[in-house]
Amino acid sequence: xxxxxxxxxxxGRFLGGEVLSLRTPLGRVLGAGSAKDGTGxxxxxxVSAIAVLLLGSWFLYSMYTIDxxxxxxxxxxxxxxxxxxxxxxxxxxxxxxxxxGVQVVIEDYVHANGLRIxxxxxxxxxxVFLAISSVYAVLQIGLTT
Amino acid sequence: MSxxxxxxxxxxxVYRWPITMTLSILNxxxxxxxxxxxxxxxVWLTQAAAGPEQYQYIRATMASPLGxxxxxGWTFAFFLHLGNGIRHFxxxxxxxxxxxxxxxxxxxxxxxxxxxxxxFWAVKF
Numbered sequence: 001x002x003x004x005x006x007x008x009x010x011x012g013r014f015l016g017g018e019v020l021s022l023r024t025p026l027g028r029v030l031g032a033g034s035a036k037d038g039t040g041x042x043x044x045x046x047v048s049a050i051a052v053l054l055l056g057s058w059f060l061y062s063m064y065t066i067d068x069x070x071x072x073x074x075x076x077x078x079x080x081x082x083x084x085x086x087x088x089x090x091x092x093x094x095x096x097x098x099x100x101g102v103q104v105v106i107e108d109y110v111h112a113n114g115l116r117i118x119x120x121x122x123x124x125x126x127x128v129f130l131a132i133s134s135v136y137a138v139l140q141i142g143l144t145t
Numbered sequence: 146m147s148x149x150x151x152x153x154x155x156x157x158x159v160y161r162w163p164i165t166m167t168l169s170i171l172n173x174x175x176x177x178x179x180x181x182x183x184x185x186x187x188v189w190l191t192q193a194a195a196g197p198e199q200y201q202y203i204r205a206t207m208a209s210p211l212g213x214x215x216x217x218g219w220t221f222a223f224f225l226h227l228g229n230g231i232r233h234f235x236x237x238x239x240x241x242x243x244x245x246x247x248x249x250x251x252x253x254x255x256x257x258x259x260x261x262x263x264x265f266w267a268v269k270f
Contacts, residue, residue, distance in 0.1 A: 046233075046234070046237065049230050049234075053227055053230060053231075056223060056227065057227070060220065060223060060265065064265055064268065068189075068207075069204055069207060069208055071193065071197050071200045071201075071204065074193050074200075075193060078190075078193065087190075091183075091186070091187075091190075094179075094183055094186075095183060098176075098179065098180040098183055101176045101177075101180065102177065102180055105173065105176075105177060130183055130184065130187050133187050133191060134183075134186060134187040134190050134191075136191075136194075137187070137190035137191040137193065137194040138190055138194075140194040141190075141193060141194050
């Protein structure tokens with residue numbers, strides 16, 4: 001049981017001398033328990049999901065209407081200013097949403113501390129690289145043709 | 146988890162496999178698959194930007210039987226992840242948590258994703 005003397009529980013709430021917090025002083029010092037910043041990730045995942053839902057659906061509908069295999073059709077499609085913008089947005093938001101998702105997968109399955117931190121950093125770098133190189137390619141097509 | 150000999154809470158193997166579990170696992174697998182798909186998207190765009198000669202390589206890869214199979218897989222992954230994402234939005238609003246509803250929405254997402262994938266590729270072949 002984590003119940004301890006009232007003097008040890010500065011952040012506990014008291015009711016008739018009983019401590020309502022079940023957290024041990026050691027647990028508090030080690031920062032065990034709430035991750036404290038999960039809400040930001042939760043919200044970002046959902047907001048980016050809305051963006052990818054809309055932009056991704058638009059992209060698949062576009063690929064439905066044109067032949068994505070044919071070079072000239074792809075170039076013609078990407079060169080339309082509206083498509084250049086929407087495709088850039090898709091590349092950025094999808095990479096962001098993917099980064100948040102892969103982060104959770106790594107946190108869930110990679111337990112060794114060093115490897116976990118390495119994987120998290122590598123994933124972040126890879127996603128930023130993907131986003132920027134995709135947008136660069138889209139703009140290159142959009143601005144030169 | 147090296148506390149061998151100690152009792153474990155009921156684990157995966159004692160449950161009758163529910164459809165909601167399948168969807169939960171598929172949601173994660175399709176998410177990771179779509180992340181890899183972003184690499185293909187980036188290569189596709191980069192090669193297109195590099196010109197028609199470069200584009201022939203990615204075109205040949207995509208048009209190969211394995212390439213087509215992967216592209217079909219990615220469209221299915223997209224539709225499933227999208228459908229299940231909408232399911233999560235509904236849950237976030239506090240709705241659809243009854244077992245019957247959760248089972249029904251799981252099947253709905255699975256069937257919808259299959260149907261949309263078939264509809265998408267029907268015109269391509």
